[in-house]
Amino acid sequence: xxxxxxAGYLMMLKGNxxxxxxxxxxxxxxxxxxxxxxxxxxxQLQYGLSVNDAKIASxxxxxxx
Numbered sequence: 001x002x003x004x005x006x007a008g009y010l011m012m013l014k015g016n017x018x019x020x021x022x023x024x025x026x027x028x029x030x031x032x033x034x035x036x037x038x039x040x041x042x043x044q045l046q047y048g049l050s051v052n053d054a055k056i057a058s059x060x061x062x063x064x065x
Contacts, residue, residue, distance in 0.1 A: 004048050011041035011051065 015037030022030030036058070044054035 004050055005045060007051055008041045008044035008054075011037055011044065015041055 015034045017034070018037060019031050019034030022028065022032075022034055040051070040054045040058050043049065043057050044051060047054075047057070049057060
């Protein structure tokens with residue numbers, strides 16, 4: 001579980017970096033990609049999921065319980 005949290009923090013860092021660079025160069029695709037990475041990392045940290053499971057869960061329209 002600790003490795004999933006570490007991967008979540010790295011994904012959060014990557015998402016913030018993508019979003020900020022996208023804003024700097026005015027690239028909307030890069031900003032959206034960074035936002036997606038942030039959502040996935042928050043799901044991963046909250047529920048202790050792997051990256052692949054968090055990506056799948058981010059596409060659901062129901063809350064995870």
